[in-house]
Amino acid sequence: MANHEELFEAIPKPESGSVLYLPQEIILPPEELMPLLKKPFLEMARMVAGQEARSYRGFNVGAVVLSSFGNGAAYGFAFGANRKPGPNAGRVCAEQLGIAWSLNPGLDQPKPDRILAFYVWGEPQPDRVSGKLAPTLHPCGDCRTMFELLPEITDDTMIFTAGPDGQTEEFSVRELIDFHKNDIAS
Numbered sequence: 001m002a003n004h005e006e007l008f009e010a011i012p013k014p015e016s017g018s019v020l021y022l023p024q025e026i027i028l029p030p031e032e033l034m035p036l037l038k039k040p041f042l043e044m045a046r047m048v049a050g051q052e053a054r055s056y057r058g059f060n061v062g063a064v065v066l067s068s069f070g071n072g073a074a075y076g077f078a079f080g081a082n083r084k085p086g087p088n089a090g091r092v093c094a095e096q097l098g099i100a101w102s103l104n105p106g107l108d109q110p111k112p113d114r115i116l117a118f119y120v121w122g123e124p125q126p127d128r129v130s131g132k133l134a135p136t137l138h139p140c141g142d143c144r145t146m147f148e149l150l151p152e153i154t155d156d157t158m159i160f161t162a163g164p165d166g167q168t169e170e171f172s173v174r175e176l177i178d179f180h181k182n183d184i185a186s
């Protein structure tokens with residue numbers, strides 16, 4: 001008969017988390033690092049969208065989230081894809097899953113002190129809150145609210161975006177939020 005206590009002890013403890021760390025050789029100040037990662041991380045986001053997104057209407061989005069650990073002693077990244085398996089299913093955004101993997105990397109794993117940047121790939125569509133159609137897909141209203149509330153995300157957290165037509169944009173969280181603020185006067 002199986003000894004359950006022994007079996008439970010054999011369950012592995014989380015030893016590696018959901019965050020991948022950049023090699024120490026490429027530790028640079030964030031202002032230098034973020035644009036250097038634009039090309040490889042947007043390409044990674046495109047691949048994540050293609051391989052991991054679950055959208056009933058083929059609206060595939062991928063995101064790579066860059067974070068800082070120990071006041072810049074290390075940088076890590078995690079990625080996410082969107083999930084909406086049917087029209088009535090709740091939406092999980094690529095950015096939100098990337099945030100989850102970043103901030104909840106596993107038991108006993110180091111937690112980031114800052115989220116520095118998002119790299120997002122998707123097809124542009126009109127924003128549900130502001131109605132604006134930008135050249136690239138911007139994080140949605142729910143994501144923007146999350147950005148404003150999470151202490152790891154600040155006004156100067158950067159967002160780099162790209163889509164299938166090759167256009168790219170980059171802006172800060174503050175610029176994103178201001179861009180989509182509803183114009184009350186109109």
Ligand SMILES: [Zn+2]
Nearest residue numbers: 093139140143
């Ligand atoms: Zn969103």
